[in-house]
Amino acid sequence: MLTVSLYRYNPETDKAPYMQDVQLDTGGKDLMVLDVLELLKAQDPSIAYRRSCREGVCGSDGMNMNGKNGLACITALSETVKNNKLVLRPLPGLPVVRDLVVDMSIFYKQYEKVKPFLINNNPAPAIERLQSPEDREKLDGLYECILCACCSTSCPSFWWNPDRFIGPAGLLQAYRFLADSRDTATADRLANLDDPFSVFRCRGIMNCVSVCPKGLNPTRAIGHIREMLIRRAT
Amino acid sequence: MVTQVTSFGRSGLSDWVVQRVSAVILGAYTVFLAAWVICSPDMSYADWTELFSCTAMRIFSLLALLSMIAHAWIGIWTIATDYLTPMSFGKAATKVRFLFLCVCAVVLFVYLIWGIDILWSVK
């Protein structure tokens, strides 16, 4: 028997959030956490969470499982359960809409700030803007981000200043466009990052790296941005 | 771009560089003083006075003092903007933070003047 401790909160009926303990027979199978949630939802349809692809591609089901952020659909019980107990909470630091569903507006706002699209004001060539294989390689480890928010919501600096610190997810994308040989807005992009909050609130704690379900390394990208800012200023 | 008037250099990069450079200076000063104390087992008041009355030592000490002040300001400002925010203090946050920073600024200023006074009083 697995004890699942679920964070429940329905702002329409509950005064405050509470933890609900539910017993579940997993039939001895090493299920994914999302499967557990589906089984629980079959018993109690009022449980709310987000999910879509159920294979680690869409980034919808980021949540906090036994204290660590991750995607429920690709986290096996054997990876996270200790002493037959599974504690499920919403991603920390964001307003809760209901149960495991959080309001990601501020996360997207930070993403929007880094202008996550290619800027190139040169006349477009007849067919396409070419990039050498070496330059293309520089984007590996950056473009794969699925914006699940596991990293930013595990970052203390983002908890304290979610409106001013861009956070690991946004900064990984900031670097993705700074590193792109086809982008011509590098100077403007850097000028927008050189304040005490946007980038420099990162204190290198590396929580982001330890939770990213895609194995990406925002801390390294942040280091590269810092280097570019230093080079620009000296 | 997030603007902020109370940070040390107003730019994240300059704060970052100042914090690191001042840390190196403070580290060097600490190592030097510790080494000096270890290397002079029967140190007397006269030795200590002699060390601090030479100009090079005065410059080094003043540099360490200024580094301490810059380092402390950046660190305290960071802590204040992490924890003394509307998240914990609601509407009063700006007042609380400003007051805290003012007290810290006065303490650091006192340290600076007092420190210079001490350094230059050694004859």
Ligand code: SF4
């Ligand atoms: S960097 Fe990783 S953890 Fe962060 S949003 Fe992207 S995929 Fe999710």
Ligand code: SF4
């Ligand atoms: S390394 Fe930086 S961005 Fe990543 S969790 Fe730590 S403070 Fe946040």
Ligand code: FES
């Ligand atoms: S459901 Fe799509 S990532 Fe988990």
